[in-house]
Amino acid sequence: MSSNTDFVLSIEDLTVSFDGFKAVDSLNLYVDKNEIRVVIGPNGAGKTTVLDLICGKTRATSGSIRFKGLELTRMSEHQIVRSGVGRKFQNPSIYENLTVFENLEVSYPKGRTVFGALAFKRTAEVIAKVEEIAREIMLEEFLGTEAGLLSHGQKQWLEIGMLLIQDPELLMLDEPVAGMSARERELTGQLLKRICNNRSVLVIEHDMEFVKNIAHKVTVLHQGKILKEGLMEVVQSDPKVIEVYLGH
Numbered sequence: 001m002s003s004n005t006d007f008v009l010s011i012e013d014l015t016v017s018f019d020g021f022k023a024v025d026s027l028n029l030y031v032d033k034n035e036i037r038v039v040i041g042p043n044g045a046g047k048t049t050v051l052d053l054i055c056g057k058t059r060a061t062s063g064s065i066r067f068k069g070l071e072l073t074r075m076s077e078h079q080i081v082r083s084g085v086g087r088k089f090q091n092p093s094i095y096e097n098l099t100v101f102e103n104l105e106v107s108y109p110k111g112r113t114v115f116g117a118l119a120f121k122r123t124a125e126v127i128a129k130v131e132e133i134a135r136e137i138m139l140e141e142f143l144g145t146e147a148g149l150l151s152h153g154q155k156q157w158l159e160i161g162m163l164l165i166q167d168p169e170l171l172m173l174d175e176p177v178a179g180m181s182a183r184e185r186e187l188t189g190q191l192l193k194r195i196c197n198n199r200s201v202l203v204i205e206h207d208m209e210f211v212k213n214i215a216h217k218v219t220v221l222h223q224g225k226i227l228k229e230g231l232m233e234v235v236q237s238d239p240k241v242i243e244v245y246l247g248h
Helices: 047-054 077-082 100-107 114-118 124-136 152-164 182-195 208-214 232-236 239-246
Strands: 009-018 021-031 036-040 062-067 085-088 170-174 200-204 217-222 225-230
Touching: 009 047, 021 047, 021 225, 036 047, 036 208, 047 062, 047 085, 047 170, 047 200, 077 085, 085 152, 100 124, 100 152, 124 152, 124 182, 152 170, 152 182, 182 200, 182 208, 208 232, 217 232, 217 239, 225 232, 225 239, 232 239
Parallel strands: 036 200, 036 217, 085 170, 170 200
Antiparallel strands: 009 021, 009 062, 217 225
């Protein structure tokens, strides 16, 4: 059993209330280094709210979120990103009229904006990094392609690449395979397994086949609390989990 200091992410007694409704209720969640953790649960279980709390978009009512020993509840969204937490939302936020190369280049962590990028020197280091990330996200053949012309799945991969180029130690993805073809889902699973070699990945997902394929451990949320946690096989056959899912 590792101590709390060994976890990349330690969430303790986390609560957030909206007008007296506890969207997240005394939550304890621990994520290991190089772990792919998938959070599942019916709509309204508090899954996206947990990601919002971790990245500072929503403020906790009480409790603690520690990332590598840093207390995130006291930090701004910007500071949280800088400390190594990357978050991908459900809708891709890529620059449709820029090429794949430019999208990755703009995301390169030199504190640049889209406008700053125009004055920015394309060093060999930047080019090498962009090419490396493009290979990882299976878009090396599309570096010169406008992002708007990519398939839905490729746009999702590009957005993951835009986070990867910042080298986060915790990557959070909200329904990454929604709307993807079966082949794209399979390739996304392989991508996530590759990128967790040196980072932790926290995923919210509804596609159970995909969850089974990627998850090291599954956390089932229900009404802002953890209903069950463990290996997918164990979680899936739990009567309480089945009831919650069938009841919805």
